[in-house]
Amino acid sequence: MSETILSIKNLNKSYGTLQAVKDLSFTIKKGNVYGILGPNGSGKSTTLGIALNVVNKTSGEFSWFNNTVSTHDALKKVGAIIEHPNFYPYMSAYDNLKLVCKIKGISSDIINSKLELVGLLDRKDSKFKAFSLGMKQRLAIASALLNDPEILILDEPTNGLDPQGIHQIRALITEIASKGTTILLASHLLDEVEKVCSHAVILRKGVKIYEGRVDELIATKGFFELNATKKEALLDFLNNHTAFGSIKEEEGKIIALLKEDLCPEELNKVLSEKGIFVSHLVKRKESLENQFLQLTNNK
Amino acid sequence: MKRLLQIEFQKLWQNRMSKFLIIAYFSLLTSIALIAAIKFDIGPIKFHLAEQGIFNFPYIWHFNTFVASFFKLFLAIIIISMVANEYSNRTLKQNLIDGLSKKEFIYSKFLMVIVFSIISTVFVFIISLLLGIGYSDYTEVGIIFSELEFILAYFIKHIGFFSFCLFIGMLVKRSAFALGFLIIWNFIEWIIYGLLFWNFGKGSTYPDTILSFFPFRSMSNLIDEPFSRLSAVKAIASQVGEDLNYDYAVHWFEVAIVGVWTFLFIYGAYKLLLKRDL
Numbered sequence: 251m252s253e254t255i256l257s258i259k260n261l262n263k264s265y266g267t268l269q270a271v272k273d274l275s276f277t278i279k280k281g282n283v284y285g286i287l288g289p290n291g292s293g294k295s296t297t298l299g300i301a302l303n304v305v306n307k308t309s310g311e312f313s314w315f316n317n318t319v320s321t322h323d324a325l326k327k328v329g330a331i332i333e334h335p336n337f338y339p340y341m342s343a344y345d346n347l348k349l350v351c352k353i354k355g356i357s358s359d360i361i362n363s364k365l366e367l368v369g370l371l372d373r374k375d376s377k378f379k380a381f382s383l384g385m386k387q388r389l390a391i392a393s394a395l396l397n398d399p400e401i402l403i404l405d406e407p408t409n410g411l412d413p414q415g416i417h418q419i420r421a422l423i424t425e426i427a428s429k430g431t432t433i434l435l436a437s438h439l440l441d442e443v444e445k446v447c448s449h450a451v452i453l454r455k456g457v458k459i460y461e462g463r464v465d466e467l468i469a470t471k472g473f474f475e476l477n478a479t480k481k482e483a484l485l486d487f488l489n490n491h492t493a494f495g496s497i498k499e500e501e502g503k504i505i506a507l508l509k510e511d512l513c514p515e516e517l518n519k520v521l522s523e524k525g526i527f528v529s530h531l532v533k534r535k536e537s538l539e540n541q542f543l544q545l546t547n548n549k
Numbered sequence: 550m551k552r553l554l555q556i557e558f559q560k561l562w563q564n565r566m567s568k569f570l571i572i573a574y575f576s577l578l579t580s581i582a583l584i585a586a587i588k589f590d591i592g593p594i595k596f597h598l599a600e601q602g603i604f605n606f607p608y609i610w611h612f613n614t615f616v617a618s619f620f621k622l623f624l625a626i627i628i629i630s631m632v633a634n635e636y637s638n639r640t641l642k643q644n645l646i647d648g649l650s651k652k653e654f655i656y657s658k659f660l661m662v663i664v665f666s667i668i669s670t671v672f673v674f675i676i677s678l679l680l681g682i683g684y685s686d687y688t689e690v691g692i693i694f695s696e697l698e699f700i701l702a703y704f705i706k707h708i709g710f711f712s713f714c715l716f717i718g719m720l721v722k723r724s725a726f727a728l729g730f731l732i733i734w735n736f737i738e739w740i741i742y743g744l745l746f747w748n749f750g751k752g753s754t755y756p757d758t759i760l761s762f763f764p765f766r767s768m769s770n771l772i773d774e775p776f777s778r779l780s781a782v783k784a785i786a787s788q789v790g791e792d793l794n795y796d797y798a799v800h801w802f803e804v805a806i807v808g809v810w811t812f813l814f815i816y817g818a819y820k821l822l823l824k825r826d827l
C-alpha cells in the first residue's frame with residue numbers, strides 16, 4: 251500500500267438548498283496522477299476548496315497525510331492552483347513568489363529555478379498585472395511548485411487559455427508527472443485527463459459515479475465500424491457471431507461492439523470467405539469521452 | 550510573528566498607494582510642529598500661537614494627541630484597503646491555500662494595526678517632546694512627564710479605531726464601500742445622539758452616557774477637546790459668563806470600553822473569516 255496523501259470521507263456541502271457535494275468519499279495515494287472529472291457545476295471545485303481550507307464543509311471529514319499535521323501545515327506541502335491565478339497585481343513575478351516562500355516558510359533561493367521551469371525567468375521583474383493569462387497561469391504553476399510539493403492540485407488549469415497556452419501547460423503537467431509528483435487535476439476537458447491521468451474520480455451533481463483507474467474505465471474490447479454493399483448479409487453474420495455484442499446503425503455505418511477480442515484482419519478474412527466484401531472497416535477503442543457521457547447521462 | 554510581519558510589510562511597502570499614504574501620514578504628523586510658526590504681526594496686533602501656552606508641558610500632551618488624531622484617516626484608508634484588497638485580488642484565498650491559517654491571517658493584520666499605532670504614538674511623543682522643550686514655559690522633568698496618560702489614550706484610541714477599520718474591511722470586502730460605511734457610521738452615531746437628546750430633553754446626562762458605549766464616541770471620549778483648557782479661552786469664557794471647567798481626564802472605564810470594542814472587532818473579523826466560503 252502506498253502512502254495516503256488525502257482522504258475524503260462522507261463529505262457534504264450545501265449552499266442553501268443546493269447540495270453541491272453529496273456524501274463524497276475518495277482517497278488520493280502517493281505517486282498517482284488523478285483526474286477529477288465532471289460537468290460544470292458537479293462539485294469539483296467545491297470539493298477541492300474544502301480540502302484546501304477555503305470552503306467550509308457542511309458535514310463529513312477530510313484528512314491530509316493521515317492526519318499527521320494540521321490542515322494549514324499540510325497545505326505548506328501542497329501546491330495548488332484554483333481556477334484563476336491570484337497574485338498581487340502591483341508586485342513583480344519574483345516578489346509574488348517571494349511572498350509565497352515566506353508564507354510557506356521556505357528559502358527564496360529556488361524561485362529562479364522554478365521561474366525558469368515555466369519559462370518566465372526573463373520576465374521575473376515585470377509586474378504581475380502586465381502578464382497575459384497564459385503567463386499568469388504559468389506563474390501560478392511556478393508558485394505551486396516552489397516547495398517541491400507532495401501533491402500538485404490543479405483546478406481547470408487550461409481554462410480560458412489559447413491553444414498555445416493549453417499546449418504549454420499540458421507539456422508542463424506531463425513533465426511534472428513524469429518526475430513522480432502526485433497530481434490531482436480537476437477538469438471537464440476529457441482528453442486532458444485521458445492524456446495525463448492514471449486514475450479518475452467522476453462526479454455528477456455532487457455524487458461520485460466512478461472511482462478507479464482510467465484504463466479500466468475505458469477497458470472495453472473496442473468496436474468495429476463496418477459497411478458493405480450486402481448490408482443484410484453483413485448484419486446477419488454479425489448477429490450470429492459470438493464475439494459481438496450489441497449492433498446498431500449510425501450515420502449509415504454499422505457499429506458492432508465487441509465482447510471478445512477480435513482483430514480486424516481476422517474479421518476481414520472470415521467475411522471475405524463468406525462472400526461479404528466490406529467497403530468500410532475500422533476498429534476503434536471507446537474514448538473516455540464516450541464513457542464519460544454514458545456514465546454522466548445514464549444516472 | 551516575525552514571519553507574519555515580514556509578509557505584511559512586503560504586501561504594504563510594495564504597494565505604491567499605501568507607501569504614499571504612509572509617507573503622507575507621517576509628514577502631516579510632523580507638520581504639527583508648523584503650528585509653532587503661526588504668527589500674526591499686523592501693526593498693533595501681535596500674535597504668536599506658540600506663545601499662547603499651547604506648547605506648555607503638560608498641556609502639550611493633551612493638545613498634540615488631540616490634533617494628531619485627525620490624521621488617522623490616512624492610516625484608516627491603508628488598513629481598510631490592506632484587508633479589502635485581499636478580497637478583491639482574491640489573494641486571501643491564495644494565501645490560505647499556500648498554507649497561512651485563518652488565525653494567522655487575522656493576527657498578521659492585527660499586528661499591523663499594533664505596529665501602526667505604536668509608530669504613530671512614538672512619533673507624536675517625540676514631536677511633542679521636542680516642541681515642548683523648545684517652547685514650553687516649564688521644563689522641569691516632573692512637569693514634562695506628567696499627564697502622559699494622554700499618550701496612552703492616543704495609543705488605545707488608534708488601536709481601537711484601526712481595529713474597527715479592519716473589521717469593516719473584512720465585513721464589506723470593498724475599500725470604497727468600507728470607507729463609506731465608516732463615515733456613515735459616524736453619522737449614525739450623531740443621529741442616535743440627536744434622537745436621544747430629543748427624547749430625554751436638555752440637561753439630561755443619558756444621551757452622553759449611552760453614546761459613550763458606541764465605538765466612535767467611546768474613542769473620542771478618550772481624548773476630550775483641549776481648547777477650553779487654554780487660559781486665553783477660559784478668560785474669554787468667564788467674561789461672557791460661561792464656566793468651562795469640565796472633565797478632560799482619561800478615565801479607566803473609557804479605556805475599558807475601547808478595549809472591549811477592539812476585542813469584539815478582531816474576534817468578529819476572525820469569526821467572519823471562519824464562516825465565509827471564499
